[in-house]
Amino acid sequence: MAIMAKMVRKAAVPLEEVSVAGAKNRLSELLGRVAYGGASVLITRRGTPMARLVPVESVDDGHGLADVTGWLEDTHPFIAGVEDIVAARRRHLARAMKRPARGH
Numbered sequence: 001m002a003i004m005a006k007m008v009r010k011a012a013v014p015l016e017e018v019s020v021a022g023a024k025n026r027l028s029e030l031l032g033r034v035a036y037g038g039a040s041v042l043i044t045r046r047g048t049p050m051a052r053l054v055p056v057e058s059v060d061d062g063h064g065l066a067d068v069t070g071w072l073e074d075t076h077p078f079i080a081g082v083e084d085i086v087a088a089r090r091r092h093l094a095r096a097m098k099r100p101a102r103g104h
Contacts, residue, residue: 017042020050 016030016039023030023043033039034053041053072078 015040015042017044019043020045023053 016033018026018030018041020043023041030041030053034041034055038055040055040058042049043051043053
């Protein structure tokens with residue numbers, strides 16, 4: 001029954017799309033909608049999705065692709081490619097992190 005309630009609530013509340021600037025200006029309101037109203041908010045920058053605010057109870061329980069075993073051997077080229085991408089992402093520093101904070 002709990003699963004049905006979650007499915008009904010997800011279907012009843014549409015995904016709201018907000019720009020980064022809009023989210024910054026309305027963060028408290030958006031958090032209230034998400035936490036108490038069950039809404040999900042997609043935050044975009046120039047139309048490109050950047051982040052999503054979702055209710056805590058809708059967050060996955062930790063089971064995901066990393067938990068799947070046996071469908072690819074560790075020596076498969078796909079695994080090497082993913083490891084290269086992960087290593088590159090760890091070295092990458094977002095532009096926002098490169099520039100000093102304003103007023104400091």
